[in-house]
Amino acid sequence: MRGVKRFAVVLCAAAALALGCARSGAGTSAKNQSSAGQGAIPVTVAAAVRQDVPIYLDGLGTVQAFNTATLRAQVSGRLIAVPFKEGDEVEAGAVLARVDPRTYQAALDQAIAKKAQDEAQLAAARLDLKRYQDLVPEGYVTQQQVDQQRAVVEQDAALIQSDAAAIESARVQLSYCTITAPFAGVVGLRQVDVGNLVSASDQTGIVVLTQIKPIAVTFTLPEQHFGEIRGAAGAAGRDSLPVLAMSRDNQTVLARGRLLAMDNQIDQTTGTIKLKASFDNVEKTLWPGQFVNVRLLVRTEHDALTVPAAAVQLGPSGSYVYVVDRQQTAQMRPVQVARREGPVALIAQGLEAGEPVVVDGQSRLQPGSKVQASTAQATTPANAGAQ
Numbered sequence: 001m002r003g004v005k006r007f008a009v010v011l012c013a014a015a016a017l018a019l020g021c022a023r024s025g026a027g028t029s030a031k032n033q034s035s036a037g038q039g040a041i042p043v044t045v046a047a048a049v050r051q052d053v054p055i056y057l058d059g060l061g062t063v064q065a066f067n068t069a070t071l072r073a074q075v076s077g078r079l080i081a082v083p084f085k086e087g088d089e090v091e092a093g094a095v096l097a098r099v100d101p102r103t104y105q106a107a108l109d110q111a112i113a114k115k116a117q118d119e120a121q122l123a124a125a126r127l128d129l130k131r132y133q134d135l136v137p138e139g140y141v142t143q144q145q146v147d148q149q150r151a152v153v154e155q156d157a158a159l160i161q162s163d164a165a166a167i168e169s170a171r172v173q174l175s176y177c178t179i180t181a182p183f184a185g186v187v188g189l190r191q192v193d194v195g196n197l198v199s200a201s202d203q204t205g206i207v208v209l210t211q212i213k214p215i216a217v218t219f220t221l222p223e224q225h226f227g228e229i230r231g232a233a234g235a236a237g238r239d240s241l242p243v244l245a246m247s248r249d250n251q252t253v254l255a256r257g258r259l260l261a262m263d264n265q266i267d268q269t270t271g272t273i274k275l276k277a278s279f280d281n282v283e284k285t286l287w288p289g290q291f292v293n294v295r296l297l298v299r300t301e302h303d304a305l306t307v308p309a310a311a312v313q314l315g316p317s318g319s320y321v322y323v324v325d326r327q328q329t330a331q332m333r334p335v336q337v338a339r340r341e342g343p344v345a346l347i348a349q350g351l352e353a354g355e356p357v358v359v360d361g362q363s364r365l366q367p368g369s370k371v372q373a374s375t376a377q378a379t380t381p382a383n384a385g386a387q
Contacts, residue, residue: 040371042371042372043322043374044361044373044376045356045357045375046357046359048305048347048355049305049307050353051306052301053300053301053304054341054381055301055339055341056296057228060291061217061219061291061293061294062219062292063217063286063289064216064288065185065215066212066278068288070208071207072202073099073176073179074176075099075104077100077177077198079098079192079193079196079198080099080194082096082098082193082206082207084187084207086187086188087186087189089184090184090185090186091181094181095178096179096187096207097178097207098178099198101177101178104173107174108174111163111169115166118156129150132145182209183209183211184213185209185212186209186210188209190207214279214280214281215279215281215288216279217243218277219296220270220273226266229273229275229296230262232299242296244257244297245257245277245279245293245294246292248292250293255286257278259296260277262276263276277294304346305347306347307351308343308345308357312337312345318336324356324357324371324373328371328373329368329370330365330366330369335349336348343379343380344379344381358371359376
């Protein structure tokens with residue numbers, strides 16, 4: 001009986017010890033969980049800064065050749081040479097095609113010979129006129145004969161002028177047998193092969209030549225920006241408004257140019273105004289028919305208060321940002337956004353320069369949340385160096 005009682009006492013003591021350990025472990029776990037709930041939330045912050053922000057108007061544009069010419073034959077004949085490679089870049093005056101010139105060379109030679117014949121007749125008529133004039137005082141020739149011979153001389157002189165015009169016309173026709181580039185550009189695919197007959201009535205032409213240096217881009221903007229564009233063009237000069245041709249993802253500047261012209265009317269069906277810009281295109285990054293995004297610089301906001309656009313959140317009461325105070329606590333701050341320009345937002349009211357705002361991690365925040373902040377890379381306006 002004593003052994004049984006002793007065993008019972010030991011068993012109760014072990015049970016009590018196990019129960020105490022379990023309660024101690026539960027308390028420790030709850031404490032750890034409480035500490036975890038009060039831990040700082042990692043976020044990324046950036047300071048509100050004042051900087052110059054270029055203001056752009058964005059549109060969709062189409063690249064067009066500055067000049068386009070379909071080269072056709074101006075005389076009829078057999079095509080004997082096409083001395084170019086398709087896709088080549090050629091200079092102004094380069095020979096692109098030759099038509100058989102023999103017929104036109106013969107016509108020129110004939111016109112030259114006709115003039116020589118008429119010049120000989122004129123020389124003879126002038127000698128006869130001089131003889132008649134010398135014989136008038138002696139009465140061998142009447143004054144009427146002298147006048148008639150003078151008329152013959154004038155007719156032969158006029159015939160010489162006609163022959164000169166015929167020679168010039170023949171030379172022009174002969175020059176048409178050599179087809180040259182009217183401007184520097186890129187030749188397209190050949191439309192007619194050597195050996196075919198060509199004429200001025202052919203509609204397809206021999207080849208199309210496009211000028212790509214410089215090159216043009218036409219684009220449209222909403223009509224509500226018409227006054228803004230006119231004002232900017234009047235202040236800086238139309239040819240002084242910078243234009244950027246951007247890649248389709250708006251990440252790469254393909255070329256920099258200037259506003260060339262604005263259409264003389266607004267398209268009532270689409271409510272847009274068409275504009276045209278010119279680009280030097282030295283690197284040939286633009287090509288006729290290409291679609292590009294176009295950015296027209298209309299002004300620059302100087303000393304504007306900016307934050308990264310990712311910092312601005314939209315709530316039921318409007319736009320707001322989370323500002324991190326000195327106690328590393330996130331506070332919700334209502335702000336008034338003047339406009340967004342690429343990766344930055346211009347703040348009209350609600351912030352001061354230098355205040356840190358949260359740009360990443362806002363989804364886990366509540367007003368008063370403790371944060372562990374790391375600094376983000378400074379954000380500059382897109383294409384800030386374009387002007």
